[in-house]
Amino acid sequence: MSTDGLAQDPGSEAWALMVRLFLSGRPRIAAIGQEFDLSPMQIHALRLLEPGTELPMSALAESLVCDASNVTGIVDRLEGRGLIERRGAPRDRRVKMIAVTRRGAGVRERLMKRMAEPPPAIAALPRADQRALRDALQKALASSS
Amino acid sequence: MSTDGLAQDPGSEAWALMVRLFLSGRPRIAAIGQEFDLSPMQIHALRLLEPGTELPMSALAESLVCDASNVTGIVDRLEGRGLIERRGAPRDRRVKMIAVTRRGAGVRERLMKRMAEPPPAIAALPRADQRALRDALQKALASSS
DNA sequence: TATTGTTATACTCTATAACTATA
DNA sequence: TATAGTTATAGAGTATAACAATA
Numbered sequence: 139m140s141t142d143g144l145a146q147d148p149g150s151e152a153w154a155l156m157v158r159l160f161l162s163g164r165p166r167i168a169a170i171g172q173e174f175d176l177s178p179m180q181i182h183a184l185r186l187l188e189p190g191t192e193l194p195m196s197a198l199a200e201s202l203v204c205d206a207s208n209v210t211g212i213v214d215r216l217e218g219r220g221l222i223e224r225r226g227a228p229r230d231r232r233v234k235m236i237a238v239t240r241r242g243a244g245v246r247e248r249l250m251k252r253m254a255e256p257p258p259a260i261a262a263l264p265r266a267d268q269r270a271l272r273d274a275l276q277k278a279l280a281s282s283s
Numbered sequence: 284m285s286t287d288g289l290a291q292d293p294g295s296e297a298w299a300l301m302v303r304l305f306l307s308g309r310p311r312i313a314a315i316g317q318e319f320d321l322s323p324m325q326i327h328a329l330r331l332l333e334p335g336t337e338l339p340m341s342a343l344a345e346s347l348v349c350d351a352s353n354v355t356g357i358v359d360r361l362e363g364r365g366l367i368e369r370r371g372a373p374r375d376r377r378v379k380m381i382a383v384t385r386r387g388a389g390v391r392e393r394l395m396k397r398m399a400e401p402p403p404a405i406a407a408l409p410r411a412d413q414r415a416l417r418d419a420l421q422k423a424l425a426s427s428s
Numbered sequence: 429t430a431t432t433g434t435t436a437t438a439c440t441c442t443a444t445a446a447c448t449a450t451a
Numbered sequence: 452t453a454t455a456g457t458t459a460t461a462g463a464g465t466a467t468a469a470c471a472a473t474a
Contacts, residue, residue, distance in 0.1 A: 147410075147413070148410060148413035148414040148416070148417045149401045149405050149406050149408060149410075149413040149417075150399055150400070150401055151413075151417045151421075152401065152405060152413055152416040152417040152420055153399070153400075153401035153402070153405050154399060155417065155420035155421060155424055156301065156304070156305075156420060157398070158424060159301075159420065159423070159424060160301075160305060161327075162424075164348050165348050168348065177442095177462095177463060177464080178464090179463080179464065180463095182306075194432085194433095195432075195433060196431095196432070196433085199433095203309050203310050203313065204464080204465070204466085205465070205466055205467080206432075206433065206434090207433085207434075207435080207436095207465090207466075207467085207468095208464065208465060208466080209433085210433065210434055210435085211463075211464080212463090212464080215463080230431095230432080230473075230474070231432095231472080231473060231474085232431070232432040232433070232472065232473050232474070233431095233432060233433080234432080234433070253302070254295060254298070254299060255295070255298075256294045256295055256297065256298035257298070259423040259424055259426065260294050260297060260298050260423055261294050262423075262426055263294060263419065263422060263423050263426075265292075265293060265294075267418075267419045267422055267423070268292070268293035268294040268296075268297055268419075269293040270415045270416075270418070270419045271293075271297040271415075271416065271419040271420070271423075272293045272294075272296045272297040272300065273412075273415070274408065274412045274413075274415045274416040274419070275297055275300035275301060275304065275416070276296075276300060277408060277412055278304070278404040278405055278407075278408050278412070278416075279300055279303060279304060279404055281404065281407055281408075322439095322440060322441080322465090323440095323441090324440080324441065325440090339455080339456095340455070340456060341454090341455065341456085344456095349441080349442070349443085350442070350443055350444080351455075351456065351457090352442090352443075352444085352445095352456085352457075352458080352459095353440095353441065353442060353443080354456085355456065355457055355458080356440075356441080357440090357441080360440080375450080375451070375454090375455080376449080376450060376451085376455095377448095377449065377450045377451070377454070377455040377456070378450095378454095378455055378456080379455080379456070
């Protein structure tokens, strides 16, 4: 007789806890988005555009894991607010390179700083536990990426 | 001279790694949704409706962290597919209780099982690290919830 | 011919406000 | 009058298909 049929091994248990942590953090993410008046996808796109670099629309679509046709609208709205801009590519006149504007870079930096703040559940954890968490995650991501 | 201005303390570093893990896992979540032809919010709603229990629309709205007006549509679509049903409440004829149907319970169980599978990065981790991860997360969530 | 980005279309999620039927 | 849920509306994300310009 199992209890609820889930979470047998420590890996699954850890994963279930991470999902819970993220679901409970949804309001916080939404609130940060409202602070900057940016939708989740706009945040995601801005995050990908490091100042001083350019990305073609196609690369943006791939990183955002959505169809290229959606990127047109996402870029339109960010460009409409002066946060990013479309530039022509030197070799191929079909492609458009996307880059943050100076204003966009400022917004991006403040936004990234807010997003980087760990949620209360993590921040309140004793340093030893934070380190254990960090080390295990570092190991996990080192192997996959 | 700092490296990139972020991730000073272990808590922030751990959080940044978790965000990375979740962002890299987006395609996987999207793929699971497609398998079942369910949108993220439909998945979330189905997850909340444990078989044998009922929830009023208002409770669903609160748990989904969205306006009550949205729940009407989300419930409409799940009900249209026969996965959940609206029932009258005994005392107050204004409220509608939501519950999974027998078919919905079957879909829900298969769905939850797929979602519970940890991503490769976690699954490939040595058991000792999985346990360290689980224990730290357990501690974090115990204090906040 | 093939590819990059756009447009057109249709569906889902989102919030706000106005509405109904109860209480 | 207050509350539970609905409807109306408008904006944003989503995929598919058709299209223009360029390769």
